[in-house]
Amino acid sequence: MTEHGTLGVAVIGTGRMGADHVRRLHEITNGAAVAAVADPDAERAKRLADGIDGCTAHTDPDAAMAAPGVDAVLIASPGPVHEAQLLRAFELGLPVLCEKPLTPDAGSALRVLEAEQRLGRRLVQVGFMRRYDAEFLRLKALLDARELGHPMMLHCRHRNVSPSPGFTEQMMISDSVVHEIDTTRWLLGQEITAVRVLRPAAPDGSGPGGVGEPQLVLFETDGGAVVDVEIFVNCGFGYQVRCEAVCSAGSARVGDGHAMVTNAAGRWGGEIAQDFVVRFEDAYDREVQRWVDACRRGVVEGPSVWDGYAAAAACEAGVRAQATGERVPVELVERPALYR
Amino acid sequence: MTEHGTLGVAVIGTGRMGADHVRRLHEITNGAAVAAVADPDAERAKRLADGIDGCTAHTDPDAAMAAPGVDAVLIASPGPVHEAQLLRAFELGLPVLCEKPLTPDAGSALRVLEAEQRLGRRLVQVGFMRRYDAEFLRLKALLDARELGHPMMLHCRHRNVSPSPGFTEQMMISDSVVHEIDTTRWLLGQEITAVRVLRPAAPDGSGPGGVGEPQLVLFETDGGAVVDVEIFVNCGFGYQVRCEAVCSAGSARVGDGHAMVTNAAGRWGGEIAQDFVVRFEDAYDREVQRWVDACRRGVVEGPSVWDGYAAAAACEAGVRAQATGERVPVELVERPALYR
Amino acid sequence: MTEHGTLGVAVIGTGRMGADHVRRLHEITNGAAVAAVADPDAERAKRLADGIDGCTAHTDPDAAMAAPGVDAVLIASPGPVHEAQLLRAFELGLPVLCEKPLTPDAGSALRVLEAEQRLGRRLVQVGFMRRYDAEFLRLKALLDARELGHPMMLHCRHRNVSPSPGFTEQMMISDSVVHEIDTTRWLLGQEITAVRVLRPAAPDGSGPGGVGEPQLVLFETDGGAVVDVEIFVNCGFGYQVRCEAVCSAGSARVGDGHAMVTNAAGRWGGEIAQDFVVRFEDAYDREVQRWVDACRRGVVEGPSVWDGYAAAAACEAGVRAQATGERVPVELVERPALYR
């Protein structure tokens, strides 16, 4: 860290999320500075760096991590290159905030898990931002306090206006439902043991967006809970993330998002956020702030590599369940002591 | 009543409300039959009567009341002729359900009050249908039970899509706010002692419908409560009646009307009823059923001539307050024993 | 029918629902009279009959159906005796409103179906009262009009405060989820083709009420839709029936039930109905009124014997799915012309 205690951050990947994190670290976050950015697109990196005093631009992630003033790394590059970048950060002993997914599959996630174990201490926080959303935090507190008794079911809805170009059916699991996988594990403190996927068949054999959807994804957990997730990536009307926890003495729901209510033209109601960046803006701000605060105190908190690995394993099972229509068990290695 | 205990009803006036009551009595209400209808428009009366076995059509209200099989009278004629029709019903000893207003002004209402007193027993139920709405009934029960402590304020909203042809500014008070006048008196069990009207001035000097509106009507009561009523007869978007009671230990609101909630095209929300007949359909059904049930048991219940008179007096004060911008006291005669 | 056109009804079974229907027919419904009641408990039948002019009491259902003035039959007896009573009504040519279930299993329902076919005309309306609930009717209209595009999923919640004594795990399907079975078939106009049941395992191996619950029941339909139903018969907090239809261009939800909203003691919110009789009071009133109206016009409408049979078949599959944890197909005979 600098003499003023400011955390110098290297941001790897300056696409949509990366650029947003650069802006956040530079303009919103307390106690952090963007010390370096890296992107294969040298122009894009340079444009971002130019706006920030003391920030250097790189095409090589390793160079960015090694740049002067870098105390920590925020990885916002595509999933397939995460493994190499994480291992490099481990060599440099730098704390990392790694956007989800940790890595694209359970095998590579397991290698990262083993590497961090060899290091003997946690360096990575995985970017499951819902854990920092005010409503989800309140739900978590209520469940942990057993205010409504024992949780037994979660009903989840996850809707996007439309998929980004190149979005595939399996990305419905690995890119979208991965959030509900983490939400389930975090809210309940339980591991997912099996996944099923039920697919409605539209009259013409496909969903509105060309992929067969919406789909209903079902989890079982080792604590006996049942979770259903509606995933609808082309719902057309807005971005909606809802979760209702059904407990033995009551239920609790978050995500209705009723801010301003209008009456007009025969209808009452309000706007639906069109985008996760809008819906979870505060959660991202809080996530990054907490990460910076922890780094400056020399600790690592939040979702761990184990969480990233368990999510990857559940995603793999989910993709197989989607393809086969069968119940697919989720298999995990034993949980290492470092993550207990 | 007929040998089967069915209550034969003469319906006086077959405009929108009268025709709706004929339909209700004939098709919905238990234990009643439409025995006679009267309307200055002979054709209209005949058309209605023709659809109902044993129902006779009249142009003269007195003839309808004297027709065979008539046990009770439902008055749905224009306000100015109510007085004569009520007095005639008194002579015949027939119980009456009289659509609001009882009469158009406090003077005539007082004459009806005195006539009923001379009769020595109640014959009239005034058609303040909100007293039969499920939500208002629940609010009344909550206030009566002092569940939230002592009621101190009411915030009321009364919005119509658009005024009917010929609607005048003073009808905002005497035709619309008259409902809030009764709601206030009934919910709180208090008399209104003064009225004020505040009128926003639109940039061009008038409200959207040509009358200066919305207006804010303010009541004080003899129990110390303060009531505000937004009256907006040309709001354009729907028919909305809301009421929030503010008590010493909490508040309660009815009228949000959230039945079906949809998500579509970037918005969540629902439909607003476009019409009081739709919004208060159940209340009208219940009002008429209760009246028929009471008549068949030989009793009279519900809003009384006193309620009709007190509403008329408050309306008169309201119209004067609207014209002058001043606080106008409401003056009532002493409440007769018959109505205590 | 009597000379006044009143429909004389024999009510068979005077338990909770039967007694409520007697009250309804006598006090609420227009154009009907209770002409006879039958119950194995002679005292109970007599007590009810005594309060109603011209109503006779019986212990033998056949005697009640044959009593003077009986034009139609309302069957509210236990499911196992429905078949014999329905067949008797067929012999007498009497229209029937039969409380759900039509019969307790698909085999007996099929026999009733065949008997009505032999008769060559419909006599039976099955008591699926949700089809008469204002919110469900609105949802049905919206789906039929394709206002939100093509329906692809239903998310249903069905919660009871606590089960009645003697309630068994399979009754969660045959007594409770049977309503969602009919709702699904009616709202979508599709047949259910397979059922699955997922059961959370509480830490101590059982749900809060001793039966393993809540359970998640899943339907597939011949139109390609996927339906999930949370059934929770011992939720403790209230009676809640919700349904969200997810369509290609939006979603719509009914059953939130937000009537009066209070603020008190640090919380905003409202009451949850404790009972289906309260929640669906208006639906029952409307169901019986529509049935009486149709009978008086000499027609039969509403849920048919086919609907009762298809529900019974889906229930059987559901109970087997509950026991085995497997996906169980629903097998139906070909739909007879009478019910197309």
Place this chain on the structure above:
Amino acid sequence: MTEHGTLGVAVIGTGRMGADHVRRLHEITNGAAVAAVADPDAERAKRLADGIDGCTAHTDPDAAMAAPGVDAVLIASPGPVHEAQLLRAFELGLPVLCEKPLTPDAGSALRVLEAEQRLGRRLVQVGFMRRYDAEFLRLKALLDARELGHPMMLHCRHRNVSPSPGFTEQMMISDSVVHEIDTTRWLLGQEITAVRVLRPAAPDGSGPGGVGEPQLVLFETDGGAVVDVEIFVNCGFGYQVRCEAVCSAGSARVGDGHAMVTNAAGRWGGEIAQDFVVRFEDAYDREVQRWVDACRRGVVEGPSVWDGYAAAAACEAGVRAQATGERVPVELVERPALYR
């Protein structure tokens, strides 16, 4: 500013709001550092300063403003000393974020207004934090865009759990309703021209908290709008700030605050924030961030001294209206060019 571009802030007053702002500037705000704190309670100032590198503690506000590294001043001291501190900041040419009220009365506010005019440029942002609340910002945008037509009424609710010790009846206006005064002026872009106060009379002559309340405060504006404000400082159940704007083509409401909804024990609903610090936490964070951002760019934005002066004048009228029961006009000097 320091060589790193960090804004060094002197915080004057370290009571509840001041201490919270110190925490905010130190831990949340980007680009700011607390360079000095001042409080008559030397211990309290020292305790706060000790936790922050390079922060000095003072009892004399002037010394704090003159301390090394101070680029800007945040005034969170009691209202009566604001004037002197503002004038001192003017001498030093330091930008100021001044907690509301600007000063306790219109006379002193006018002197500050004149002093800033002599300076010839704006230095002060007044702490009306609602202007930074996400919901109020959305409402403001909707009104400015005339999405619902012309705004004609505002219905406001302002409820506190209980008043702080020493809270007087006139503080209901000057400490609480002052927020609605600013909200009205800001949302509508209009000046308040007259104030009325209606006071319910509880049976025992006083409100639940000893002050006569709730009260209904009414504003008229120079744009012809009518505004009603329920102020209830001892409502007992929570902190609630609501505002509904009624426009010529619709209405819009903010402040319902429906985050998490639970079902339990016969009720659905959610928690009400107990405190303005909780309800407006994000607004305070945003307010201070925007101020810091503007200071670092060398500009002054947000609510101006004119806004503080106009609010003080309306408060004075409100307090007089409260005492007299009369309509009291608000008199303002002509708006200087600096604030147009």
